[in-house]
Amino acid sequence: MANNFLLEIGLEEIPAHVVTPSINQFKKRASDFLKKQRISFKAIKTFSTPRRLTLYITGLADKQPDIDQSVKGPAKKIAQDADGNWTKAAIGFSRGQGATPDDITFKDVKGTQYVFVEKHIAGKPVEEILPGMKKVITAMTFPTMMKWGSYSFEYVRPIKWLVALLNDTVIPFSILDVTTDRVTSGHRFLGKDVSLANADEYEEKLTEQFVIADAAKRKEIITKQINKIAADHNWKINLDPDLLEEVNNLVEWPTAFEGNFDDKYLTIPDEVLITSMKDHQRFFYVTDQEGSLLPNFVSVRNGNDYDIQNVVAGNEKVLTARLEDAMFFYQEDQKKTIADYVERLKKVSFHDKISTMYEKMQRVQVISGYLGKLIGLSDNELKDLKRAAQIYKFDLVTGMVGEFAELQGIMGEKYALLNHESPVVAKAIAEHYMPISANGDLPQSAVGAVLAIADKLDSILTFFAAGMVPSGSNDPYALRRQATGIVRIVAEKNWNFDLGSTLDQIIQLQNQENVAPKLDQAAQIDAVSNFVKDRIKQYLDDLGIRYDISDAVTTGSHTNILFNIASGKMLQSHKDDDNFKAIIESLTRVLRISQKGSFKDDDLTVDPSLFENDSEKALNKVVSTAANDYDSLNAEQDFDRLASLENPINDYFDATMIMAKDDALKNNRLRQLTIISKMILLIGDLDKLVVKG
């Protein structure tokens, strides 16, 4: 017979964002548990609301399958003495297997007779296995855990009830002082407790008690209700999936309703209105068919439509108070100039151990100015960039951003335009925070993109210099995300520059202009370069570049984001070429042997008079040709040049003893190989490539 099992954890309201990950975790743990216990099942259906996490497991086997097992014991000659009596070893072994010596048989294992006991382990019935679900429940982990009452146990919120029903029978276990039962709880206000006759009637009985337990169904109901309101008024409502998910996990019995606010508040920027509605009140905002914001909103009540006018009036009142505040800030903020705000940034800390925000802007002016010239911005763009860098953090001290922190940058753009800054400057202020998340949108304008890179580069460099380097999962200032942002922007804009020398230059310029922080930034150039290279590797991995290739091109001799990425793509495209293995093998041979020498950059002249054979002469000739302009070519061209060295390198190794006894000969040869290896390392440490035979 197939069995159905219902397992419900009743809780005080779980945070909305935790509901879905938790039910998924619950399902996975239960499924793993059943597999480990060898109890087969057909499917697990999940239910989840703010107050419950529930699994409905169908088609469970009656019991574990039986196991027939041959257990090997000691050798026959140890198990029996000369007279054929059982020894202590044999008796002990059979006892250990729950048998007696009478059960022993002999079998031949590689020519020797051994003792065996045939064991039959009867599978346990499912009802004996299921109490183990207690551990499945208690092993769950959550982003924030809490204690309550006098218990030391930690969970997402206090556990209020447990339902564990195998068909029509309660599976008994307890967690703290809550014992499993067949009674579940209905809607907090509309419903009551209800006793379930069997596992199968859960969803139906809860619907009678005003709980839509199926999260997908609940979401569908909300969507339909909102779409109907939109259709009735000829509105457009953007059903933001994140907001819908959150609202869905705040209610058990949804009823969507509409409300209004005075249209005088429509003079406030849209972003402020939307933030007030969406982030603060969890309202859906409303536009007309053309996308213009309307003085209406839609929200979802956790209940039915009884006396819903109270709910509408209350929500309108709260929103109005918020908008009144926003209007006040919007008007007050415009009474001051950007210069006033910039002045106040002298008192705002970027970080205690680094500097003020004002000083950060001074450094970023230097960085962005240098970068802007390096990548060839026009004179007009450079002018806008300079202005943007002088003021770009000013909105942090406006009343509006003080109240709505998430509007940083966005209010900066608005207020900059109101203060007659150029649109390019205003846009750059908004864009410098981008990308806001790992896969977030990138700045579109060139000026915004340079400012974004400069701002992030300064943060990484100064935090490193102040000793606050991310380690493991500890990255409180999101420096990794910022470095990834730099990589993505450079890749998209196709900006070609060497990071190491750029860092060196900007630090010198900051010193010259007296805006450098009182920290040793120069000592961090290599660390910052390597930090960025790690993010380049991640970027290449995400593009599907083979791991050894992304590893090789990010462990070479220099950091040029664009070139490193191009090298990765280039090697990926060649990795299946017929001659790829042969080329890489000859090049890595050079890399390895060249490590036996150590020469300064200005001590790399090969002396032809020390050549002893033709292969040396030949190699020297092709290398000088290949090295011509090598540094300024693209990755593909560089690799072509290296590929052309394959045969001369092989001939050279066949004919030449590198580690000659004579030091002069040896060093001359190592110099030749070092020249080649420097060329190879520009692409990457190709020794890291895995080439299969």
Next chain:
Amino acid sequence: MTEKLSVQEIILRLQQYWAAQGCMLMQAYDTEKGAGTMSPYTFLRSIGPEPWNAAYVEPSRRPADGRYGENPNRLYQHHQFQVIMKPSPENIQELYLNSLKELGINPLEHDIRFVEDNWENPSMGCAGVGWEVWLDGMEITQFTYFQIVGGLEMDPVASEITYGLERLSSYIQNVNSVFDLEWGDGVLYGDIFKEPEYEHSKYSFEVSDQEMLFNFFNDYEREAKRLLKQRLVHPAYDYILKCSHTFNLLDARGAVSVTERAGYLSRIRYLARWVAKEFVAARKRRGFPLIKDEKKRQELLKDDKEEK
């Protein structure tokens, strides 16, 4: 719609209700503080193993929130109704919802939700897990299971319910400005508090003597430390509260730079952690008299001896 209770009637009903649930009705504590949590009846009493159930109104001063009595919802001083129960009762959410019914708020006529909001007060070394309670979209209550107070982990856990009396009353009386609330007997909130709001805002933002306040802060801090060394827990705590309020005044005045700010907060936190430890030690010396279960009491005292 709901019956229009005056502010004082709301207070009386809440007191009546929570007293019936076994809470002692305490009075507001007479040292300035930013929140009901900072009353010794919550901060100190939530620490340690002894049970504690109390309810009280706490006038709470937040100088930076002053608006000269011009903003309808922001105040230099507002009133919190504070309920603290340790260990947290199993049915604390139901107790809370029933208290709303006492105020004439029938959940079926409204939308009441528990929205995640984890509370932190780093300067007092406190953190908790809980919700804001929304009544038709308005936050009327902060509901917290304390996890750490004064740097000490809670065992058992105290539950704290903080009603924002002005907000709750604005809803019940359906007024748009707190100054239009009826406090009692036809007297309006504005009649009582409009001038103090203006004067305190004026004082906090424009008139306060920074030099004097800086000196006060240092003096209060020194005094708190001196008293802590002598294990005079409650007088020391009063001076810690004074430090905190003095800092808030300086902050409102814009006298503390962002860099210095962290420094002041960590000085207060240091004192808060210290007094928390001293408080438990003092209760221990007294033999945890509020634990009525004699066996448990002896066990706790024995454990402590073994630890040392």
